[in-house]
Amino acid sequence: MNRSKKIMAGIASVAMLAGVASVYANPADKASAEEPVIFSADFEDDECGFTRRGEAETLEVTDAAAHGGSKSLCVSTRAESWNGAQIALDGLIEAGQQYLVTAYAKTEWYSTLTLSMQYDNADGETQYGNVLSMSNEGSDWSAYENVKFSFPPGSTNMHLYFEASDALTKIYIDDFTISNLPDVEIEDLTPLRSYYTDAFKIGTALTPSDLASKPFMKLVDKHFSGSITVGNELKPDYVLNKKSSLAYYEETGDDTNPQVSLAAARSVLDYCLENNIPVRGHTLVWHSQTPDWFFKEGYADDGEWVSKEKMTQRMENYIKNVMETLEKEYPDLNIYAWDVVNEAWEDNGSPRQAGSNNVQSGQSAWVKVYGDNSFIDYAFKFARKYAPEGTLLYYNDYNEYIDGKTNAIIEMAERLKEQGLIDGIGMQSHLDVGFPSAAQYKNALKKFAATGLDIQVTELDITTADTNAAGFEKQAQVYSDIFDAIYEYKDSISAVIFWGVTDDASWRANQTPLIFDSEYKAKPAFYSIIDGLEPTDPPVTTPSVTTAPAETTPQETTPLETTTPSETTAPSETTPVETTEPDSKGSYGDLNSDGVVDLSDLSLLSLHLLKEETLSDDILKYADVDGNESINLSDLARMRQYISKRIDSLGPKK
Ligand code: GLA
Numbered sequence: 001m002n003r004s005k006k007i008m009a010g011i012a013s014v015a016m017l018a019g020v021a022s023v024y025a026n027p028a029d030k031a032s033a034e035e036p037v038i039f040s041a042d043f044e045d046d047e048c049g050f051t052r053r054g055e056a057e058t059l060e061v062t063d064a065a066a067h068g069g070s071k072s073l074c075v076s077t078r079a080e081s082w083n084g085a086q087i088a089l090d091g092l093i094e095a096g097q098q099y100l101v102t103a104y105a106k107t108e109w110y111s112t113l114t115l116s117m118q119y120d121n122a123d124g125e126t127q128y129g130n131v132l133s134m135s136n137e138g139s140d141w142s143a144y145e146n147v148k149f150s151f152p153p154g155s156t157n158m159h160l161y162f163e164a165s166d167a168l169t170k171i172y173i174d175d176f177t178i179s180n181l182p183d184v185e186i187e188d189l190t191p192l193r194s195y196y197t198d199a200f201k202i203g204t205a206l207t208p209s210d211l212a213s214k215p216f217m218k219l220v221d222k223h224f225s226g227s228i229t230v231g232n233e234l235k236p237d238y239v240l241n242k243k244s245s246l247a248y249y250e251e252t253g254d255d256t257n258p259q260v261s262l263a264a265a266r267s268v269l270d271y272c273l274e275n276n277i278p279v280r281g282h283t284l285v286w287h288s289q290t291p292d293w294f295f296k297e298g299y300a301d302d303g304e305w306v307s308k309e310k311m312t313q314r315m316e317n318y319i320k321n322v323m324e325t326l327e328k329e330y331p332d333l334n335i336y337a338w339d340v341v342n343e344a345w346e347d348n349g350s351p352r353q354a355g356s357n358n359v360q361s362g363q364s365a366w367v368k369v370y371g372d373n374s375f376i377d378y379a380f381k382f383a384r385k386y387a388p389e390g391t392l393l394y395y396n397d398y399n400e401y402i403d404g405k406t407n408a409i410i411e412m413a414e415r416l417k418e419q420g421l422i423d424g425i426g427m428q429s430h431l432d433v434g435f436p437s438a439a440q441y442k443n444a445l446k447k448f449a450a451t452g453l454d455i456q457v458t459e460l461d462i463t464t465a466d467t468n469a470a471g472f473e474k475q476a477q478v479y480s481d482i483f484d485a486i487y488e489y490k491d492s493i494s495a496v497i498f499w500g501v502t503d504d505a506s507w508r509a510n511q512t513p514l515i516f517d518s519e520y521k522a523k524p525a526f527y528s529i530i531d532g533l534e535p536t537d538p539p540v541t542t543p544s545v546t547t548a549p550a551e552t553t554p555q556e557t558t559p560l561e562t563t564t565p566s567e568t569t570a571p572s573e574t575t576p577v578e579t580t581e582p583d584s585k586g587s588y589g590d591l592n593s594d595g596v597v598d599l600s601d602l603s604l605l606s607l608h609l610l611k612e613e614t615l616s617d618d619i620l621k622y623a624d625v626d627g628n629e630s631i632n633l634s635d636l637a638r639m640r641q642y643i644s645k646r647i648d649s650l651g652p653k654k
Pocket of ligand 1: 231282342398428430459507
């Protein structure tokens with residue numbers, strides 16, 4: 001698992017080096033139905049509107065090769081790997097919508113042959129992305145059949161094109177069609193999140209390409225709208241803007257103030273804002289998907305590594321700029337959580353190897369500059385300083401159930417907790433049916449819960465190499481076992497986020513790790529994680545509403561049949577803080593009247609402020625925790641400070 005993850009990260013880095021900012025396509029997925037064709041080119045008579053990409057190429061219809069009919073389009077006299085044939089799509093398709101492309105192509109001799117896309121984004125910057133790469137031996141046609149693709153909203157100058165890694169081979173293209181994707185109805189299932197209203201938010205990661213698929217988004221709306229993580233576009237490589245950072249440096253002589261842009265994240269953030277969905281920010285400080293120039297003198301890719309002192313200034317300004325830009329551009333968006341640091345510890349509990357992640361994936365430029373993992377404390381310090389009050393701050397990692405790493409995370413988390421700098425631990429949970437066992441996973445949950453910090457399952461997916469019925473049954477069993485463990489620790493867990501929705505759009509698509517298939521149908525794993533549970537009706541996105549006072553209490557939920565009561569480290573015994581200022585009826589901050597002030601109360605108040613829940617006046621009087629006779633964000637902030645033990649009482653000052 002770990003190895004394939006790092007390979008993926010490596011590919012992402014190489015793509016960035018090549019100037020590829022975004023890949024907005026899903027892997028090939030055979031569509032069963034005949035789809036309405038928007039554009040078709042058989043190249044029997046002419047080039048059908050295709051043009052060359054560079055100056056060198058010659059495009060002509062040829063009978064030297066044909067997939068269907070007797071002719072194809074031949075691109076010869078190429079000089080660069082990006083040379084090829086393109087079709088302009090403005091006027092034919094709409095940006096932000098998903099389509100299917102089918103095409104057949106071959107080379108003259110062995111080469112990687114790639115169907116790619118080019119467009120100008122909403123900020124007018126030209127972007128490139130690979131739709132589907134295949135190896136071609138030069139003999140048979142490669143089939144690019146029913147490949148889903150979309151351009152981000154606001155794109156112009158949209159093109160699809162073929163290119164080949166070998167700069168000199170001819171490329172032949174034939175039977176190229178673009179069709180509309182049918183608007184598939186999704187199954188009439190009870191929302192997944194409504195089975196867990198008493199426990200935690202259910203959410204998913206989301207990328208701009210997902211937004212282009214209507215059926216995909218119907219699944220998101222219905223099942224996963226408790227929390228959305230921006231899948232890629234809030235990572236440093238998307239947010240850091242080299243051009244404006246250099247311009248700022250030139251203008252001011254200050255190279256410690258990296259400039260940021262939310263352009264790539266905008267479509268997902270807009271969706272969350274419009275639909276009132278709480279957002280997890282992911283991620284501020286990471287070794288991967290972070291460009292080298294950020295760590296180099298003068299922001300030059302080949303510059304010297306900067307000093308620790310300068311990097312700390314850059315880190316502070318970066319985090320400040322991200323928070324300020326979000327606040328300015330999205331004042332009403334609820335970014336309730338941030339992964340402040342991602343993946344800083346090796347499985348054995350030591351820091352990563354120092355180095356450039358673009359040279360050897362897995363190496364950390366942070367460690368290169370700092371010499372150790374001391375950058376983590378700075379990151380949390382700056383995140384706490386600049387994130388809006390009430391934002392929950394997490395450390396996030398994979399293989400978090402391997403002892404060496406579990407212990408390193410706990411030691412770090414305890415230290416940060418002492419200083420009030422961390423709120424929780426993110427367990428990525430990229431699992432496989434064979435590893436880890438549910439018992440091993442539960443052991444990590446138990447240890448993390450004992451810290452008294454919140455836990456979020458941040459990137460859940462469980463791969464299976466066997467993609468037949470038996471494999472999916474086994475996968476369902478493992479999902480069920482893992483959910484049993486998670487449910488047992490529900491008092492310490494505020495969200496369970498899947499890393500995607502449908503298998504075909506997963507980063508590990510060929511091992512089908514998710515709970516919906518490429519036809520948008522629920523897999524056995526979906527049914528296994530609701531088995532024995534009763535949904536709460538109507539479904540709401542809040543955890544713990546079942547413990548709310550009578551007026552707002554929806555119908556009771558039934559816990560998982562297999563759930564056993566938690567043992568001595570049960571989160572409910574370690575996490576909550578005793579309530580203060582009790583009066584005859586209730587206590588400040590204890591909005592669900594369960595005798596403690598904890599994240600459930602925080603969540604109720606935040607839903608009230610977001611207007612997702614209406615709390616009765618009887619409850620609201622306990623929400624005025626700053627005693628200024630109005631209920632607003634400052635009450636939320638005080639409650640959070642109280643829960644993280646930074647203040648020791650709530651309510652009007654006496
Ligand atoms: C890690 C990161 C995620 C994502 C996955 C792979 O888990 O935290 O952001 O990149 O790898 O998709």
